[in-house]
Amino acid sequence: MKYDYLIVGSGLFGATFAYFAKKAGKKCLVIDKRPQLGGNVYCEEVEGINVHKYGAHIFHTSNKEVWNFVNSIVEFNRYTNCPVANYKGKLYNLPFNMNTFCQMWGVTTPEEAKAKIDEQKSEAVAALNGREPQNLEEQALCLVGRDIFYTLIKEYTEKQWGRKCTELPAFIIKRLPVRMVFDNNYFNDKYQGIPVGGYNKLIDGLLEGIDCKTDVDFFNSEYKDWNKFADKLVYTGAIDEYFNYSLGKLDWRTVSFKTRIEDTANFQGNAVVNYTSHEKPYTRVIEHKHFEMFGQEVYDCPKSVVSEEYSTEYKDGMEPYYPVNDERNNQLADQYRKLAANEENVVFGGRLAQYKYYDMAPVIEQVMEYFKK
Structure with missing residues (x-):
């Protein structure tokens, strides 16, 4: 046929x-x-x-x-996707929102958060002395300032791409969403x-x-x-x-996973935790049960499955993931x-x-x- x-x-x-x-x-x-x-x-x-x-x-x-x-x-x-970022043991909510800024600076109002970000953005723009950002690091600093960049972007991005932020082109990030509300929902x-x-x-x-x-x-x-x-x-x-x-x-980035069973009902309390420093070689840890189990269901299932995710350069024989x-x-x-x-x-x-x-x-x-x- x-x-x-x-x-x-x-x-x-x-x-x-x-x-x-x-x-x-x-x-x-x-x-x-x-x-x-x-x-x-x-x-x-x-x-x-x-x-x-x-x-x-x-x-x-x-x-x-x-x-x-x-x-x-x-x-x-x-x-609802509400990832958490772990930077050297300190936890921050993602995406960048009022919870993140409160955790980072202790600010409690959008006006205070905006003033802090604007101050740091101005420092980055002034350091360029009138020229356009030449790499991802300069671009990101101009978009969100040094604290957010060095805590939540720099090392995480370097792990994802396998290159220093100063070696990555500026056009990779044209914008970084900053939300002046207490909302951890990653997607709009x-x-x-x-x-x-x-x-x-x-x-x-x-x-x-x-x-x-x-x-x-x-x-x-x-x-x-x-x-x-x-x-x-x-x-x-x-x-x-x-x-x-x-x-x-064509070049690709790929990912690999180390998956294990944990003898606990609730390993990290969230489906997705990003590790944003170089202290951990993996980019994030996924606890799969939280995608489908909520409330008491989490504890009715006595074990948990977690996966460490590693970003690497693609080589022949691997699965291509990201352009x-x-x-x-x-x-x-x-x-x-x-x-x-x-x-x-x-x-x-x-x-x-x-x-x-x-x-x-x-x-x-x-x-x-x-x-x-």
Whole structure:
């Protein structure tokens, strides 16, 4: 049988595309090189807890159509992302808000906080002596001042990028949101949450009734000659790999995890704690149960699963996670996108195939727009 679409990758783009294609009466085959479906949103159950195996995923959107759609597949809970930053043992609320400024300076009013930040921003601008910021460090100091930068940004950013802030381009951060309210909600979106029962429920719902094969590497299988099997290809892998790195390799950052079971019901009291100094080699610690368990539920589950997250430079064989937004890579990615635009009957979708960082909701929006057209 020949399919209408061969879909390479069963992550959120591929699974959502398959769902809407099936709804439009199309036949799809989804292949994935991993032993399971779901891409990076895949969850693994450990001690009754849904562990985000490839890193924490929090769904958030202001698009009511997208929110209603995902909830039509699986109900989402009320989880609200309120990360905490640990700097050398001292805790600060994120994003930067009145709780952060009270913890840092003892100020209690927005007027006091603004005056403190403005004073430090003025010092940074004066130090430039009329020139534009030349690197991320100078840019950040001009945006939020020295205390916030050195406590919550500098070392955390250096761990994330594997480079000193003075070596990173200024354009990486065009703005740093500062909120003059006592609100620890990280996202401004109207809707946010986690699928009840974990993200596998969402993927299973999207792929219900669709032919799927796992442990299949597109480039080392019969499906590389995809037009023998389907009229169109949906490709969600790395864009440079699709073109056999003909223009050169794109750079990526990747992450790795050290996950362990803790013999306690509540290890850190929050789903996400960022470690913003170099004292700890990891960037953050995730306690997975807090994504889906609230109140007494936390203690009804006697153990906890935590993951330390490490940011590293990508090497061949690793999983690519984040595009590197510097001048070289942006220009190279544009060249690959031009090649992609000339590929007949091929759809390039998602973070890897477009070399752009996307949250989950915009990925679903892209697929919706494709099928509306």
